[in-house]
Amino acid sequence: MSFAMTQGVALLGIDGELVSIEADVSKGLPSYQLLGLPDAALNESRDRIRSAIQNSKLIWPQHKITVSLSPAWLPKSGSGFDLPISIAILAASGQIPSTALNGLILIGELSLEGALKPIRGILPMLLAAAKQGTRRAILPVENSDEASLIEDLEILPATNLSQVIGYLSGSCQIAPLQHRDTAELNSNLDFSQVAGQQIAKFGMEVAATGGHHLLMIGPPGTGKTMLAERLPTILPRLSSSQTKQVAAIHSVAGTFDIGYVLEKRPPFIAPHHTTTTVAMVGGGGRTIRPGACSLAHNGVLFIDEAPECGNGILDSLRQPLESGIVEITRAIGSFKFPAQFMLVLAANPCPCGRFSGKGRGCQCTSLQVRRYLSKLSGPLLDRIDLRLKVDTPTRVELADLSPRENSIQIRARVEKARQISADRFTEYSFSLNSQIPSELLRTRFKAQQKAMSALHNLIDREEITARGFHKLLRLCWSIADLREVTIPGIEELEIAISLRSATEIAA
Numbered sequence: 001m002s003f004a005m006t007q008g009v010a011l012l013g014i015d016g017e018l019v020s021i022e023a024d025v026s027k028g029l030p031s032y033q034l035l036g037l038p039d040a041a042l043n044e045s046r047d048r049i050r051s052a053i054q055n056s057k058l059i060w061p062q063h064k065i066t067v068s069l070s071p072a073w074l075p076k077s078g079s080g081f082d083l084p085i086s087i088a089i090l091a092a093s094g095q096i097p098s099t100a101l102n103g104l105i106l107i108g109e110l111s112l113e114g115a116l117k118p119i120r121g122i123l124p125m126l127l128a129a130a131k132q133g134t135r136r137a138i139l140p141v142e143n144s145d146e147a148s149l150i151e152d153l154e155i156l157p158a159t160n161l162s163q164v165i166g167y168l169s170g171s172c173q174i175a176p177l178q179h180r181d182t183a184e185l186n187s188n189l190d191f192s193q194v195a196g197q198q199i200a201k202f203g204m205e206v207a208a209t210g211g212h213h214l215l216m217i218g219p220p221g222t223g224k225t226m227l228a229e230r231l232p233t234i235l236p237r238l239s240s241s242q243t244k245q246v247a248a249i250h251s252v253a254g255t256f257d258i259g260y261v262l263e264k265r266p267p268f269i270a271p272h273h274t275t276t277t278v279a280m281v282g283g284g285g286r287t288i289r290p291g292a293c294s295l296a297h298n299g300v301l302f303i304d305e306a307p308e309c310g311n312g313i314l315d316s317l318r319q320p321l322e323s324g325i326v327e328i329t330r331a332i333g334s335f336k337f338p339a340q341f342m343l344v345l346a347a348n349p350c351p352c353g354r355f356s357g358k359g360r361g362c363q364c365t366s367l368q369v370r371r372y373l374s375k376l377s378g379p380l381l382d383r384i385d386l387r388l389k390v391d392t393p394t395r396v397e398l399a400d401l402s403p404r405e406n407s408i409q410i411r412a413r414v415e416k417a418r419q420i421s422a423d424r425f426t427e428y429s430f431s432l433n434s435q436i437p438s439e440l441l442r443t444r445f446k447a448q449q450k451a452m453s454a455l456h457n458l459i460d461r462e463e464i465t466a467r468g469f470h471k472l473l474r475l476c477w478s479i480a481d482l483r484e485v486t487i488p489g490i491e492e493l494e495i496a497i498s499l500r501s502a503t504e505i506a507a
């Protein structure tokens with residue numbers, strides 16, 4: 001026996017692609033050659049594989065070894081090929097039977113001692129393998145959490161190379177992993193924990209209903225973060241295809257949390273304002289990683305103290321907000337990461353944060369205030385429908401111990417309202433009120449006559465811009481859907497205006 005083949009999986013963005021690993025061991029001076037576009041990590045694999053094989057009490061063939069990864073055009077990176085390469089060499093040199101390799105996928109990095117080390121991106125890898133008819137997968141035991149979510153595939157978690165060899169030689173068994181099904185866990189975040197903030201809470205409900213991006217302006221300590229991190233609790237649960245996307249992205253990024261999958265909870269991602277553009281939108285050198293806005297895909301991206309963000313950080317969000325996708329191009333290929341998220345920005349009313357209501361203790365000049373908030377103006381702010389003023393809860397509100405609505409109750413209303421809007425838009429390509437195109441707001445989706453005249457008056461008096469007109473109308477529809485009003489009227493408009501009351505602060 002001088003030839004054997006195993007299968008592994010390469011990762012392209014968040015998609016897996018099957019890779020065949022062929023090993024040929026033939027007479028000749030001892031040498032080792034690896035073919036098929038390997039990157040630096042793959043080249044380093046030889047030493048790891050040789051040590052791992054020797055430390056597993058097997059023989060590194062003193063012959064001419066050629067290993068070829070195909071398809072050759074496919075960019076392959078990372079260390080997940082250590083296991084399939086070493087098994088291919090062992091089978092080609094007759095140390096394990098190659099019949100055991102049929103319909104089997106092998107994934108894992110090896111340590112010098114032969115231990116199997118976990119790798120990123122297990123979930124999309126296994127999804128691809130299952131789709132292409134693989135029946136079994138051997139992978140590092142530490143990747144079990146993610147792997148347990150895959151149906152249609154027998155998952156065999158192993159701790160080291162010896163165990164894999166024993167299994168393939170028929171001298172030991174590996175217990176297949178139990179498939180884990182979805183179940184409702186109890187997240188500890190809930191809107192019932194938020195005292196007061198009636199308008200802000202309702203604003204969150206409206207934002208969740210229409211998928212509206214939002215800005216909160218208020219002094220530090222008023223609960224902006226508390227409100228934002230509870231937004232996912234009132235968003236509709238993810239569909240199973242959305243859940244798979246979220247899980248795949250987080251699997252690739254190394255931030256996988258089984259809670260996303262078991263709860264079908266939209267993710268909440270809150271990068272610090274000192275973050276970098278690469279961390280925000282994705283990229284990197286040797287390994288391409290999704291950024292915060294892809295980690296927030298199907299969920300919420302929250303940026304606190306947004307005006308403090310470094311130059312270009314907020315602007316980098318414009319492209320994903322526009323297209324819902326981040327595309328990263330490198331010499332080895334182009335990678336696409338989905339990035340459809342609800343953007344939530346929070347800002348203090350001024351650089352010192354005390355400028356509010358009576359402006360107690362604030363010494364910022366009006367120029368400083370304008371310069372601070374001007375970071376938020378322009379094209380990014382154009383995409384934000386709600387601008388909530390958030391104030392400190394009053395002592396009466398904080399002392400109020402009467403039962404508050406919980407997130408499940410609010411979510412039920414949001415889901416009902418979303419159904420109403422989805423039914424209204426069946427003939428269109430969009431399903432959320434925040435996505436109604438401007439021209440349709442002037443024709444098919446006008447508000448009631450009285451509300452339309454009031455809106456036109458606001459334009460005539462230059463109190464709102466044409467853009468503000470469209471945003472108010474979109475909000476009106478979300479409010480109408482929540483109140484189960486067929487066509488928004490003057491009451492809905494008044495509420496919508498109150499949800500943009502921070503507009504005069506951030507011009």
Ligand SMILES: [Zn+2]
Nearest residue numbers: 350352362364
């Ligand atoms: Zn100030």
